[in-house]
Amino acid sequence: MYDVVVIGAGPGGMTAALYTARSNLKTLLLERGIPGGQLNNTAEIENYTGFSSIMGPILATDMYEQVMKFGIEYDFGAVKEVVDRQSYKEVHAGNKIYRTRTVIIATGAEHRKLDVPGEAELNGRGVSYCAVCDGAFFKDEPIVVIGGGDSAVEEGNYLTQFANKVTIIHRRDELRAKKILQERAFQNEKINFVWDTVVERIEGKQSVEAVIVRNVKTGEVTRIATAGVFIYVGLLPNSEPFLNLGITDAEGWIITDETMATKIPGIFAIGDVRQTVLRQIATAVGDGAIAGDYAFKYIETLN
Template sequence: MTKQYDVIIIGAGPGGMTAALYASRANLSVLLLDRGIYGGQMNNTAAIENYPGFKSIQGPDLASNMYEGATQFGAEYGYGAVEKVVDNGATKTVKTDTDEYEAKTVVLGTGSQYKKLGVPGETEFSGRGVSYCAVCDGAFFRGKHVVVVGGGDSAIEEGIYLTQLADKVTVIHRRDQLRAQKVAQDRAFANEKMDFIWNTEVTEIVGDDMKVTGVKLLDRETGATSELATDGVFIYVGNLPMTEPFGDLGVTNDAGWIPTDDHMRTAVPGIFAIGDVREKDLRQITTAVGEGGIAGQQVFQYLEDLKATASVK
């Protein structure tokens, strides 16, 4: 017999765990569902220095603390790779690779993943000089030289942010002009700490036993190769929402992101979205936590409204 819940939260990152905390504290039956260990990308972060209440904390430690809070009021935790969510109106069916669940509401918090360059050294030096988030890791490169790969809004805006910390920021772009908004380009070109290498691809990230020491480059016009010394590589070649299982729900836009209102409500009643999977600008632990709190409360309010409507009838 399929087990039923008031809410199933898909994704046990910081947003999902916060939603579980708020919903379970409101005495709702909660299933927090993830395909792996709770914490999401926090488990791949050596030190988190921008989460309130901690001068610095290891990512896995923060994840563990959040999990204890998320489950203290009875929220259940389950493993499973979600393959599909079906909207039945009054209920929703969540199908995983091993089980099937029913709930009155669903919170989507599966997050996003960074597009990779796919070059040698990228995986090996992840967390040891290779980063995909300047706000997260920029402070580790104070007074150093870093490379930013990409030419879109994220690359240029994050590059500008890095100039507040690094001594020099070199933007490497495979084309001869940026794709970022004009205002961001103007600021970047006027920044004395930023320089640009055009029509060039990073073909390999190199380093020693401890950290990144440089990048190998290919000039797309001449075919010439070279190596540039650097202390860090920040990669911004795109971001992909992890929303494939929700394609039939009608909650995603053309790019796969999930638009919501200020209450984290999607286009489908009873389905909410939080965290990095949402269509938004800033993707941080702090923003995910805030959205999780809103969603947890809104789930409670949604169910209360359903009760009130049913009693009137």
């Protein structure tokens, strides 16, 4: 029997585990991939206090090494469901069942797909959702980035160190990204913008060769030659294993109060998977600290 099972080892999950372990709670950190979550897909981080600039995978490793010094148990597994037994919870992952007094859900979110012809077929062969993972494969070639938010513009800037040209395609006539990111992109000679435009399909035989796009105002269809397509059009919550608990909104984001508690006593949610106004490293870490503290307080009420 664990005191706490933290599901997901992103910055929020690792912070929650750090707080519960430091409160002398028997803690299991459960992750289906490598520690760090979306940190591993982020090239350069400039908005996390204490670091003027740090590579995402390096920050992930630093966080993990710090957390593991506190005697936390760590295991790999994809969670299938969480069952509320009231006095305790069951976390079903793979062929294992973990029993715990509390659960902290920190499963994050994943990139939304365009759902256009060619996207799935050419995934990994020019279609990517991770600039830091795949950018170096496109040295001196043209690249297309889809989206207009922080991720699209920031990763578009990052990709200019490899590509000879980066075209950012956005369905609106202005960006949603922070002003500092916009200014950086507008000043970058390698970046150009295609406004009021959506992707109709991605073409290529062995790898990506072009995107077919349509202007939403004029209806004009254009072919843009490119070797790579990087897609940043929003996020979807990784909450499917918890839908049986009835703790999400209609879109799947987990609903919590200010203590990160869901409506089920002993089950908390933090970071990108929960219903929140901002999804950043700093907010995930803050959520993790709060959930770790309130998990301890909840367990005290059981004794």
